[in-house]
Amino acid sequence: MTTIKKITKGDTVKLISGAKKGTTGKVVKVLTKKNAVLIEGLGEMHRDVKPSQQNPRGGHKHIHVPTPIHKVALVIDEKTSQTSRVGLVRTVEGGKTRVARQNKDKEIK
Numbered sequence: 001m002t003t004i005k006k007i008t009k010g011d012t013v014k015l016i017s018g019a020k021k022g023t024t025g026k027v028v029k030v031l032t033k034k035n036a037v038l039i040e041g042l043g044e045m046h047r048d049v050k051p052s053q054q055n056p057r058g059g060h061k062h063i064h065v066p067t068p069i070h071k072v073a074l075v076i077d078e079k080t081s082q083t084s085r086v087g088l089v090r091t092v093e094g095g096k097t098r099v100a101r102q103n104k105d106k107e108i109k
Helices: none
Strands: 012-015 024-031 036-039 044-049 059-064 072-077 082-084 086-090 096-100
Touching: 012 036
Parallel strands: none
Antiparallel strands: 012 024, 012 072, 024 036, 044 059, 072 082, 086 096
């Protein structure tokens, strides 16, 4: 049985704290063990690589740094970039569905 997460792959999110506060991006991957997300266009850094037998020249390696999930909010209206907290509500059939709290518990697609 799959569990429904509050933030899932493909959602548009907005950073609510940090140096790049206010920027939006699409979620590439959700890291559940670290409670973090990888956001497209954000958190891209490089790491220096020492020379080795496989890579004799060394150089730079581009990495994607995860963003903690508590620093992002789900964007429910992309035109105005309005954000909302996400809640989980049980359906009549017994499953769960995501709802936007700032939008009077409207269901999120």
